Amino acid sequence: MKAMVYRGPYKLRVEEKDRPRIEHPQDAVVRVTLATICGSDLHLYHGMMPDTRIGHTFGHEFVGVVDEVGSAVENLKVGDRVMVPFNVYCGTCFFCARGLYSNCHNVNPNATAVGGIYGYSHTTGGYDGGQAQYVRVPFADVGPSVIPDWLSDADAVPLTDAVSTGYFGAQLADVVEGDVVVVLGAGPVGLTAARSAWFMGAGRVIVVDHLDFRLEKARTWAYAETVNFSQVDDVVLHLKRMTGGLGADAVIDCVGAEADGNLLQHVTSAKLKLQGGSPIALNWAIDAVRKGGTVSVMGAYGPMFSAVKFGDAMNKGLTLRMNQTPVKRQWPRLLEHVRAGLLTPSDLLTHTFPLDDIAEAYHVFSSKLDGCIKAAVVPGQD
Ligand SMILES: NC(=O)c1ccc[n+]([C@@H]2O[C@H](COP(=O)([O-])OP(=O)(O)OC[C@H]3O[C@@H](n4cnc5c(N)ncnc54)[C@H](O)[C@@H]3O)[C@@H](O)[C@H]2O)c1
Ligand SMILES: [Zn+2]
Ligand SMILES: [Zn+2]
Numbered sequence: 001m002k003a004m005v006y007r008g009p010y011k012l013r014v015e016e017k018d019r020p021r022i023e024h025p026q027d028a029v030v031r032v033t034l035a036t037i038c039g040s041d042l043h044l045y046h047g048m049m050p051d052t053r054i055g056h057t058f059g060h061e062f063v064g065v066v067d068e069v070g071s072a073v074e075n076l077k078v079g080d081r082v083m084v085p086f087n088v089y090c091g092t093c094f095f096c097a098r099g100l101y102s103n104c105h106n107v108n109p110n111a112t113a114v115g116g117i118y119g120y121s122h123t124t125g126g127y128d129g130g131q132a133q134y135v136r137v138p139f140a141d142v143g144p145s146v147i148p149d150w151l152s153d154a155d156a157v158p159l160t161d162a163v164s165t166g167y168f169g170a171q172l173a174d175v176v177e178g179d180v181v182v183v184l185g186a187g188p189v190g191l192t193a194a195r196s197a198w199f200m201g202a203g204r205v206i207v208v209d210h211l212d213f214r215l216e217k218a219r220t221w222a223y224a225e226t227v228n229f230s231q232v233d234d235v236v237l238h239l240k241r242m243t244g245g246l247g248a249d250a251v252i253d254c255v256g257a258e259a260d261g262n263l264l265q266h267v268t269s270a271k272l273k274l275q276g277g278s279p280i281a282l283n284w285a286i287d288a289v290r291k292g293g294t295v296s297v298m299g300a301y302g303p304m305f306s307a308v309k310f311g312d313a314m315n316k317g318l319t320l321r322m323n324q325t326p327v328k329r330q331w332p333r334l335l336e337h338v339r340a341g342l343l344t345p346s347d348l349l350t351h352t353f354p355l356d357d358i359a360e361a362y363h364v365f366s367s368k369l370d371g372c373i374k375a376a377v378v379p380g381q382d
Helices: 039-045 153-160 162-172 188-199 212-220 235-242 263-271 280-288 310-315 327-339 355-366
Strands: 002-008 011-016 028-037 062-069 081-084 134-137 180-184 204-209 225-228 248-253 289-297 319-322 351-354 375-378
Touching: 002 355, 011 355, 028 081, 028 153, 028 355, 039 355, 062 134, 062 153, 081 153, 153 162, 153 327, 162 188, 162 248, 162 289, 162 327, 180 188, 180 280, 188 204, 188 212, 188 248, 204 212, 204 235, 212 225, 225 235, 235 280, 248 280, 280 289, 280 310, 351 355, 355 375
Parallel strands: 180 204, 180 248, 204 225, 248 289, 289 319, 351 375
Antiparallel strands: 002 011, 028 062, 028 134, 028 375, 062 081
């Protein structure tokens, strides 16, 4: 089969790989019909994620058709059209039993903090991902769901990560009716967080980024006010002025470790690797939220420490909430919103590439060229 393969930072190829096999009775093999590139893939692409091995296939947002099932699989059959959450999880351990699917204790021998994620380096278990014609899906009775007939592949695929994550980010922001919510980052995750904050009762939503085309989408799609941080002297002061001097009730970090906006933080993280990513967006969040407010962190950070303004968070009495999204927990409510026409996930897909052009797809999405918000990848069949 054809699969995207990592050859080193900024170097991707499409190669022939063996089609995955059933390795365990609870496995399924899924023929991928549509995959996407997530902002998280960029951390791998840029060589920021530890233990990203040569030959690894990325891709943790994908939908497809069940091609083969192991002998113990009961809920799926060959031919089912399925959406697969980005989490690999067992469904039965202490953490899964509490809905903490992204923290499953049984699927990742390489780390105790995070569970398994498809196509996301050996730090998250080393599972090959869905930017390929086929993918092995462990615990096939647990994660995947059959896609309802009324939902297209293009609307289902962002539900396997970006849209569920944006929604989760808004949930963790503890929004109370009338709250002012600031969202940092206008990528697919931030745009969905902004849109979802209204569902939770926000009175005002403000999105911050430095890419005008994405801020435009935040205004038209997420009905948010916007701030371009490169056009104001001090973004925290600016946000404070916009929020009566006190700060926002909640700030959602949808940027993560590769934030722009502070050269020193960038150099110490991306270049010198002295910290596990630039915490500049997180520090803006801590500074821009009001005392007693909530910071929700969806942006991804590496396992190493980062220079986070923890003392300020402590002294302001903040609540900090965060996790990799337990995707399937979000689906029942999200599917209701999508069905009711309140949210159309495919609105985020601005570009589509054949798998053969995956290197170009990463380049366009990574460099935010051509108005790209999210890039889809079609593996096709030989
Ligand atoms: N928690 C999870 O489960 C989960 C799931 C998906 C993605 N993520 C993470 O969420 C983050 C966003 O994902 P995405 O797909 O939307 O990525 P993206 O790269 O498309 O979007 C990030 C946006 O942040 C903007 N940005 C950069 N520096 C900024 C700053 N200092 N302040 C405000 N905006 C800034 C960029 O211009 C860009 O538009 C990534 O870190 C990704 O790894 C986490
Ligand atoms: Zn992702
Ligand atoms: Zn588990």
